Each structure stands twice: as C-alpha cells, then as structure tokens.
Amino acid sequence: MRTSADSADSAVFVPHFHWDREWYEPFQVFRHRLVAALDTVLETAEANPDFRFTVDGQMAAIEDYLEMRPGSRDRIAALVAGGQLAIGPWLILLDEFLCSGETIVRNLRMGWEAAAELGGPMPVGYLPDMFGHVAQMPQILARAGFEHAALWRGVPGSVEGHAFRWRAPDGSEVRTEFLFDGYDNGLDVLLVPDRIGRALGEYARMTADRWGGDPVLAMAGTDHNAPDARLTQWLRRASSDERAITVATLDEYIREHVRDEVSAVVTGELRSHVRGNILPGVLSVRLGLKQRMAVAERTVDHAERANALWSRRDDSPFLSVAWHKIIESTAHDSVVGSGTDETCDQVDARLAEAAQTARAVRDAALAEVAALVPGDGHLVANPLPFARTAAVEVDVVAPPEGGALVATAADGSTHPVQLISPGPHRTQRRDDGRRAARTGAAPDPPP
Ligand SMILES: [Zn+2]
Numbered sequence: 001m002r003t004s005a006d007s008a009d010s011a012v013f014v015p016h017f018h019w020d021r022e023w024y025e026p027f028q029v030f031r032h033r034l035v036a037a038l039d040t041v042l043e044t045a046e047a048n049p050d051f052r053f054t055v056d057g058q059m060a061a062i063e064d065y066l067e068m069r070p071g072s073r074d075r076i077a078a079l080v081a082g083g084q085l086a087i088g089p090w091l092i093l094l095d096e097f098l099c100s101g102e103t104i105v106r107n108l109r110m111g112w113e114a115a116a117e118l119g120g121p122m123p124v125g126y127l128p129d130m131f132g133h134v135a136q137m138p139q140i141l142a143r144a145g146f147e148h149a150a151l152w153r154g155v156p157g158s159v160e161g162h163a164f165r166w167r168a169p170d171g172s173e174v175r176t177e178f179l180f181d182g183y184d185n186g187l188d189v190l191l192v193p194d195r196i197g198r199a200l201g202e203y204a205r206m207t208a209d210r211w212g213g214d215p216v217l218a219m220a221g222t223d224h225n226a227p228d229a230r231l232t233q234w235l236r237r238a239s240s241d242e243r244a245i246t247v248a249t250l251d252e253y254i255r256e257h258v259r260d261e262v263s264a265v266v267t268g269e270l271r272s273h274v275r276g277n278i279l280p281g282v283l284s285v286r287l288g289l290k291q292r293m294a295v296a297e298r299t300v301d302h303a304e305r306a307n308a309l310w311s312r313r314d315d316s317p318f319l320s321v322a323w324h325k326i327i328e329s330t331a332h333d334s335v336v337g338s339g340t341d342e343t344c345d346q347v348d349a350r351l352a353e354a355a356q357t358a359r360a361v362r363d364a365a366l367a368e369v370a371a372l373v374p375g376d377g378h379l380v381a382n383p384l385p386f387a388r389t390a391a392v393e394v395d396v397v398a399p400p401e402g403g404a405l406v407a408t409a410a411d412g413s414t415h416p417v418q419l420i421s422p423g424p425h426r427t428q429r430r431d432d433g434r435r436a437a438r439t440g441a442a443p444d445p446p447p
Helices: 027-047 060-068 070-081 101-116 137-143 193-206 231-238 250-257 287-310 316-329 341-370
Strands: 010-015 124-127 148-151 163-167 173-178 216-220 244-247 265-267 426-429 435-439
Touching: 010 231, 010 250, 027 060, 027 070, 060 070, 060 101, 101 137, 101 287, 101 316, 124 137, 124 250, 137 148, 137 163, 137 173, 148 250, 173 250, 193 216, 193 231, 231 244, 287 316, 287 341, 316 341
Parallel strands: 010 216, 010 244, 124 148, 148 173, 163 265
Antiparallel strands: 163 173, 426 435
C-alpha cells in the first residue's frame, strides 16, 4: 500500500560518502582523512537514531578504519544491527574492465564475508563511480542472490526514468537504480540549510519526469567527506506537509520506498557517455599496471589450483593475502592509472607482492610433487582442470653416441620427441668429486 511518503511529492535523503581509496593522493594520506570522516559518522549516528549512513558499497573503507580504530568494531556492529549503517557488499569499488571475471567474483565474496562478520552486507550491487560496466555484471549479481544494483555512468539515453532492468547476455536481470545526476545529486539542495525545502522543490519539479510516482532520491554526500552532523536536524526542519523528507540507507530507499514497476530494459555492457563521462582513456594509460594485474591474477589462479591439487600444505592465508592485494588494486582509480605517480608506484608494488606471494605458493606445491620424481625424470604439471596434449620443452642429458632420445611417461607410455638444439658441452664437479656431464655429449672419463 502506498503511503504519503511514497509519492512524487516526497524525498528520501541517503547520507553517504564516496571514498576513492587512492587517487590524487596515495592510500595512507586518504586513509588519514577516512578515519576522521568515519569518526564523525559514528558519533553522529550514535547521537541521533534517525541518522543513516551508506558506506559507499565497499568494505575496504571499514577495514582501513578498523585497522586504526580496532576498538570501534562493536560500535560499527551495533549501528549495522540497528539499521543505521549500510556496509558492503563489495570489498572495493573496482574497475570492471581491467580485472578478470574471477577477480570480480572474489571481490564480492570477500566483501560479503567481511560485512557478514559485522552484521551483514547491504544487498545492493552498488557501483556508483565505475567508468562503465561489463555485460556480465547482472549475471554475477543475480548468481550471488542480488535483486538490485545502483549506478551512474554508462547508462544509455533510452532510459528516461530513475530505474531500469539490467539484463546480462545469459538473461539474468537486476533492477537497477539509475543515479542519473550522479552519486551526489542531493548536495546542491543542501547548500543553504535554511532553504532546503525550496531547493528540493525546485529539484523535484526539474526532475519530475524521472521519478513518476516514486519519491525523489537525494544522494547526500560526495568524495572524501562525511555529511554535516546537523544534516538530520536540517532535514527535519525542511520536511513539510507539501513535501515529506525521510532519511534512509540506499537499501531502504530501494526496498521500502520505491513502488513503480520498471519497464525499461537495457541488455549488456553500459558504455554510454550520455549522463556521465566514462573516461575511456583509462583503458590504455599506464599500460604496465594492466600487465602486472594480468600477471598477478594468472599467478594466483595457478597457485590456488596447484595448492589444491598437489600440496598437503594449507596455504590459504597466503592465497587470501594475494587475492586481497589484487582486489585492492582493482579500485577504479588504482589499476586504471588515473592516480598520481606515487599512487601508481604503490599499486605496482602491491601487484608485485600479490604475484610473489602466489608464486611462492605455486612453487612450493610443485616442489612437493617434484620430490617424488626420479632423478632422471622431469615433472610436467598441468594446472588446467582438464587433460590436454601440449609440447613440453626440457633440457636432457644427451643419450650415448648413436642412441635415440625417448620420452617415457610415468604410466609407461612413450611420446614423440624432437631435438630442438644441442646444448653446450658443460661439465660440473659432483659432490663425490667425480665429474659428470649435466648437458652435453658425454660424461668425462673417471680420473
Ligand atoms: Zn571514485
């Protein structure tokens, strides 16, 4: 049943901030501001039960905060339980084009798990500032159990309302809230606290065609700033019979205030510039970062399989660290290369660490099986989840004069061999003092 607050003459304010973890300042500089901002948010929420705050859809902000304020964990959990704080579901607000599909899924999973430990994630695939969106995102969200997304950039001009059904190539759909004026559309309305009612009226009239019978969504926040602690006080004063004002989390707006059926459907990738720049240059700037991302992703992928298939060690803590560092680096101002040089240096080092951690896990797993191979044999490991035939290149000791090279597998089967090139004649002293050929035509004669 529609209430008076659910009409075109009402508005819902969603206090939030957008937190680029690193960008024109490196991570630690922004984190110092983050801690101050979240201090303010927690104090405001605790002093005012009507206050709500949506933490930018990413758990990285909470993790980074708690590292400096470990004593605030219970405070955050209490605010989440009370419905005042909406956290997650992502670990970080990623660039969707510059990482693998597996990384996107891991991002959601790690964010979800971290939020669950504090009371539960916001069940909205919030993607406020990404530079366009991949076609499979509705599929990923739907498979994870999400019914809703919310985003700004990339939506085509054919969407005339404030929501659409976003469909993936496989037919999966999520109802998507279209932040057509960006994620800070409520800020101008708040510029003069005594004139909020009037400014809101003007904005509601200007955008009336977008809202239909639904209340105006006013996203009250922007980059790297906590909302003013007096926000709910101002809004209470501005609320009137003519236009009721509610303060909510983004999840509450979508699931409790919106009523209109959504008819517009958009299928696939979102890369339109019509309502927001999608900064296409970021796909190629600072190419080295993109290459290092790909290397790190593939190395951890191989390491995870090698560890699962061949190792008796539990290396999951190492793999989690590697994944975390990769996911951190997918932030939409990190791997894209839109940050300063010192930010990019840090992304570069983080990706290198991820690849090194993964390489250590992979090599340790391979060493376990390699130890079972006879001294005159070679280990050939296939990290793919299916059997395959492939050429393998190895250095072998040359057979005696006139002998033929033969490759015999562990099951006794023989395989064709091609000599690519003879190696240099190289000798090396054995532990027992005898000299033997490692590669080359023949061993030295005994002394
Ligand atoms: Zn951003």
